[in-house]
Amino acid sequence: MLPLFGDEHRRKRAIDLGGSKSATSHAAILEQAKAQRFKREVLRRREESALKIQSWWRGTLEARCVKRHMRQLFLQDMTSLTGLRCLVLIGQDDDLLQQWSAAMSVDDCKWPSSCRLTLVHVHTDLLFGGAGSQDKAHWLTLLCRVSVLLITSVAKAPSSPPAVTQLQVLCKLLDPSYGARVLGLSDFDLPRVLTQHVMRYGLYQNVRSSIEAIVIDSKDDPAIPYLVKLVYLPFSNVPPLTELFTQYMHALTIHILTIPLLPYRMPLLSLSQFSAKLPLAYLQTLSSCTTDIVMQTSASAQINIIANLLHFTPPRYAILPLPSLTVYIQLLRALLSALPVHAFDPPLPDSTTPTWEEDGDDEHVAGDTTVSYSAQSLPVLDARTRKRLQTLPSGPHLNTLLKLTHQHPQLLPDMVALLVALHIVWPTAKDEVLGTLLLYGGGGLVREIYRDQVRPTPLGRDENIDTIKGTNNPSLQDWWPPLLLLADLYTHTLRTMGDDEFFSNSRTLLTLNELVPFSRTLFNIAFTLYWRDDQLQDTHVPGLNLRWTNVRERLTKCLQAIHARDSRRPFMPPNHWHVGTQIDMGSFIDAAVHEEQQTDEVSGPLVTSKGRQAYFSHLSPRLGILNNIPFAIPFETRVHIFRRSVQADRDKRGINHFSRVNRVEVSIRRGHIAQDGYDKLSGEDLRAPIAITFIDQFGEPEAGIDGGGVFKEFFTSLCKEVFDTDRGLWLETKKNEIYPNPHSYASEAYSLSWYQFIGRILGKALYEGILVEVAFAGFFLAKWLDKQSFLNDLASLDPDLYQGLVFLKNYTGNVEDLSLNFTVATEEFGVTKAVDLIPNGSNVAVTRENRLQYICLVSHYRLTTQIKLQSEAFFKGLSETIEPRWLRMFNQQELQILLGGVNSPIDLGDLRQHAQYGGLYSDQDPTIQAFWKVMESFDQEQRRAFLRFVTSCSRPPLL
Structure with missing residues (x-):
């Protein structure tokens, strides 16, 4: 008999009063129950999933059956409304779309090519037949859906024959002129409705994909003419200056004008049609969209917009309405401002990618193509895109824009902002742009920018502006571009302007009275930007893709150039350049x-x-x-x-002049001071004290201990020898100022080692405070300070060449009649040769447009290039003893004073006040009293001779 209710199980179950087995059994029961629940849940989910799969499969089978049925209905009568419904319900079926398109079109290949673009052979009674029926609303809705299916299908394989047929039908559906001619004026709005629908569902996106899928130079591709037509047809279906028109213009800009090399993809006929139909006259509708366009496009797309606009827009400048021209300039400025620095300077695709750094060669002059790059990723430019972009900074293009700006002064602020943005993304084009601006109107643009765009503004009006408060103030962002462009223009013009021209009011561009407040504005802003640099790190100027450090650099360059003029021939008020009393x-x-x-x-x-x-x-x-x-x-x-x-x-x-520790002791032969100094001091640390022992003509050391006087005697004799122009290392200007010999033998290794030694010796003089009775040419002193020399410095080196360049700059005739090219003549050992200033310079003629570049290059070659190696060797030796940053606290004139003292009358009272006596003498000693009486009887020449005897220099020492 079977046990009931599990009695047998209960009888057999062991009972553990200790509790351990009971606890284990309880946990096992819980785990077992949990596992059973999980198993039941898995089974439930499987059943539900099976039901869903079965339901989906039944639905799929049913859908396939329905689609097969609709396909049969479509094939039976594809041109009817029922066939159209079936086509729409079936969806994206490329085969059916092709059959429908073919049914609605005649075989276009049988017609001459001149007729194909007009599409006059479409069966309009089939394509537009529903317009007159009672089902017009359904027919129109279905056509809208089919239009989207057509363009989507085309984008998959735009070059295929079926795609061309579909494009023919689509162009016919969107063509308002043909629709009006066939349907009459009553149904003229049908293409408009279709256009709105396909634009809403990505017409331009699909057109862009189709065009880009076709090889760039395949201009004979049969799909291209229809794709081009689809670009401009939408604007025929909407009134200008409406909200819908603005949406179409926005879509055109971000989807079509961003196509790389767009003009090069079109055959000539399509290019002419596209250029004529492009609604550039209504660019003003984009006035509220420029920010959106920038935000919705990448850097490469922005460059493509600029390049494509530069292809189609410049020929229409003269007929563009002022509002559209204004928006065009604003759009270019916005696009340029969004691009990374050096965006137009990256290498060509087939060139080796360089190491990109933020800062470039400081010796950049007009025509120098050396550039450096930002660490950020820059777009790679196609050669044809680069060529098209070169239109922007070209002289003819800028002159056209400047002419329009002159006709419409309200364009000037936007034009200025555009030029500043161009400098940022294309630094190597800066000199070309600035040269063009300076030549236009004889410099009138500089005065116009200052008087209209800088002087009345908060930046130019308030000499005590708190720059930090103004930097992040959006209300000032429109005033920074004019100030920056003016600073660049004025810096550039000073490069090719001699002092005689500068002090002639007709040549200064700004009057001297205007320079006073302008330079003070620059000074206040630059000083504040340096003084509060910690508050500006890695911040940008509002409205510009430019860091404050770059703004400071530009303003500083202009400030330095103006101060250099004032240093040579003062014209500023007293204490104009000093910061004032706010700093102790x-x-x-x-x-x-x-x-x-x-x-x-x-x-x-x-x-x-x-x-x-x-x-x-x-x-x-x-x-x-x-x-x-x-x-x-x-x-x-x-x-x-x-x-x-x-x-x-x-x-x-640990240098102590009164200790013999670390002292360098050197023996020098009287008749070989320069050579012995070169041989024995070249490897020594000249910062340390040096004790000189002279060897007489008999080879015996001269008696005495070098307490400083013997070294000064050695130093004076050494300088007299090494700076002697007869040695071949130095030449003199007409003002008896010396500079390195530019001859080729002076750049040989042995000569360069002498320049380095001389630099070390002069460094020792500066380190010890010893004055040197030698005057250096200003342009050579500029090399010590790592500054560039310009045309004005050429006057002291080569007056004839200087006058010739000034004549060329002011020449009013045809410059090409002078038969100049970009070469400079040099003569060595009686042989004259021409040196190219730019690649292939002998074949580049000097013209009115590039003469400023030529002047800069000639000046740079004579003042810098010819003595580059000599100057670098000299400065290398100088910097071994003197920190370069110490010297950069002074300009050329001040550096000459630091080297040789002040060339002024000797103040005997000041000399006596600072005199120090050796031994037990004092100022009250009778011998000292008698000495000063004798000194009082000396004239200035005798006093200079005495001072030279004591200090080795006839000029009063500093301080």
Whole structure:
């Protein structure tokens, strides 16, 4: 008999009063119950999934049956309304779409090619037959859906014969002129409705995909003419200046004008039609869309928009309405401002990609094609795109825009902003642009920008503007571009302007009275940007893709150029260049010396000015000021900082002139001072004290101990020898100022080692405060400071060449009649040869448009290129003893004073006040009293001779 209710199980189950087995059994029961629940859940889900699959499969089978039925109905009468319904319900079936398109069209291949674009052979009674029926609304709705299916199908294989047939039908559906001619005026709105629908569902996106899928140079592709027609047909179906028209223009810009090399994809007939139909006269409708266009496109797409606009728009400049021309310039400016720096300077696709750095060669002059790149990814430009983009900075194009700006002055602010944006993305085109602007109207543009766009603005009007408060103020963003362009223009014009021209009111572009407030505006802004650099790190100018550090650099260059003119021939009010009383100079000196001690030496003596400027201004605002706008601090204060920095360096190195530790002892033969100095001091640290022992003509050491006087005697004799122009290393200007010999033998290795040695010797003089009675040419001193020399510096080197270049600059005739090219003649050993200033320069004629570039290149060659190696060797030696940043606290004139003292009458009272006596003498000693009486009887020449005997220089020492 079977047990009931599980009694047998209960009888057999062991009972553990200890609780361990009971606990284990309880946990096992819970796990078993959990597993059973999970199993039941899995089974339930499987059943539900099976039901869903079965339902889907039944639905799929039913749909296939329905589609087969609809396909049969469609094939039985594909041109009827029922066939059209079936086509729409079936959906994206490329085969049926092709059959329907073929049924609605005649075999176009039988007709001449001249007739194919007109599409006059479409069966309009079939295609438009439903327009007159009672089912017109259904027919129109179905045509809208079919139009979308057609363009989507075309995008899959645009070059196939079925796609061409579908494009023919689609063009006919959207053509309002043909629809009106066939259907009459009563149904003229049918193409408009169809256009709105296909535009809403991505007409331009599909057209773009289709065009880009076709090989660029396949202009004979039969689909291209119809695709081009689909671009401009929508604008025939909507009134201009409406909201819908604006939407179409926006879509055209971001989908069609972004196609790379768009004009090169069209056959000539289609290109002419497209150019004529493109609604550029209504560009004003994009006035509210420029920001959206920039936000919705990539950098490459933005470049394509610019290139395509430059192909189609310039021929229409003269007939464009002013509002559209304004928006055109604004759109170009917005697109350029959105591009990364150097976007137009990357290498060609087939060139080797360089290492991109933020800062480039500081010796950039007109015509120099050396560029550097930002670390960010830059678009690669096709050669034809690059060629089209070159239209933008070209002289003829800019002159056309400037002419329009002259006719419509309200365009000037937008034009200025466009030019500034162009400089940012295309630095190598900057000189070409600035040269064109300066030649246009004889410099009137500079005056116009200053008087209309800078002087009345908050930036130009308030000399005490708080720049930091203004930097992030959006209300000032429209005023920065005019100031930046004006600074660039004025810096550029000073490069090719001599002092005689500058001080002639007809040639300064700005009057001297205007330069006073303008330079003070630049000074206040630049000083504040350096002083508060920590608040500006990695921030951008509102409305510009430009960092504040770049703004500071541009303003500083202009400021330095104006200050250089004032240094040679003062015209500014007293204390114009000084920061004023808001900075305590005593604390400034202490802080500057302390910050200088904290700096690490910048690698390499020839570091670029951009890198140095950013380095020092970031590290210390005081060093940034002293290395970029040092004239903001009085000269005497800077000399104190220089001497304190030298003393701090001595202390750091443990140098003590009164100790024999680390002293360099050298024996010098009387008749071989220069050669022995070169041989024995070339490997020594010249910062250390040097004790000289002279060897007489008999080979015996001269008696005495070098306490400084013997070294000064050696130093004076050494300078007299090494700077002797008869040695071949140096030449003299007509003002008896020396500069390195540009001859080829002076650039040989042995000569360069002498330049380096001489640089080390002069560094020792500056380090010890020894004055040197030698005057250097200003353009050579500029090399010490890593500054560029310009046309005005050529006047002292080669007056005849200078006058010739000035004549060329102001020549009013046809410049090409002068038969000049981009070469310069050099003569060595009686042989004259021509040196190209640019690649293939002998075949590039000098014209009115490029003469400023020629002048800059000739000046640069004579003042810089010919003595480049000599200057670098000299400065390498100089920087071994003197930190380059110490020298950059001074300009050329001040550096000459630092080297040789002030060429002024000797103040005997000041000399006596600072005289130091050796031994037990004092100022009250009878011998000293008698000495000063004798000195009082000396004239200036005798006093200079005495001073030369004591200090080795006839000029009064500094401070």
